[in-house]
Amino acid sequence: MKNTKHRSKIIDILKCSNNPLTAEEIYDKCVKTENMNLSTIYRNLKVLNENDVIEKAVKQDGTYCYMLKDNKHSHLLICTKCKKCIKLYECPVYILDEKIEKNTGYKLQSHNLEMYGLCPKCRKNENV
Ligand SMILES: [Zn+2]
Ligand SMILES: [Zn+2]
Structure with a gap:
C-alpha cells in the first residue's frame, strides 16, 4: 500500500x-x-x-x-443519545469465556460486544 x-x-x-x-x-x-x-x-x-x-x-x-x-482487545461503549462512542479496554466478559469453554468444550477465539448507554453529558441533560 x-x-x-x-x-x-x-x-x-x-x-x-x-x-x-x-x-x-x-x-x-x-x-x-x-x-x-x-x-x-x-x-x-x-x-x-x-x-x-x-x-x-x-x-x-x-x-x-x-x-x-x-x-489490544476492546469493546465499544456507545451513547444512545448523542452516539458518542468510546473504546473500553477492560473486557467485561472474559470471565464468561472460561465458563463457556468449560461448559461447551469449545476453545473460544474471539467475541464481539457493544454496549449502549448514556454518556456523562447526556446523563446530566436527562438528569439520570
Ligand atoms: Zn451522549
Ligand atoms: Zn472482550
Missing part, C-alpha cells in the same frame, strides 16, 4: 482521537489544513480498512465510524 499524504493525515487524526470517528468527523478535522473532500476521505478509509490499518464499526444509527486497528 502506498502511504499517501492523505492516508497518513487520516491515520494521524485517528491516532489523536480517543473515540472512533465517522468520515464526516475526520473531514471536519482535516478540512482546515488539507484540501481533502469527503469522497477522498471515504476512498482512503476504504483502502486503509482493506489493508487492515483501521477498523470499521457500525453505530446504532447505521453510520460507520473508524478507528485505528490495535491489537
Whole structure:
C-alpha cells in the first residue's frame, strides 16, 4: 500500500482521537489544513480498512465510524443519545469465556460486544 499524504493525515487524526470517528468527523478535522473532500476521505478509509490499518464499526444509527486497528482487545461503549462512542479496554466478559469453554468444550477465539448507554453529558441533560 502506498502511504499517501492523505492516508497518513487520516491515520494521524485517528491516532489523536480517543473515540472512533465517522468520515464526516475526520473531514471536519482535516478540512482546515488539507484540501481533502469527503469522497477522498471515504476512498482512503476504504483502502486503509482493506489493508487492515483501521477498523470499521457500525453505530446504532447505521453510520460507520473508524478507528485505528490495535491489537489490544476492546469493546465499544456507545451513547444512545448523542452516539458518542468510546473504546473500553477492560473486557467485561472474559470471565464468561472460561465458563463457556468449560461448559461447551469449545476453545473460544474471539467475541464481539457493544454496549449502549448514556454518556456523562447526556446523563446530566436527562438528569439520570
Ligand atoms: Zn451522549
Ligand atoms: Zn472482550
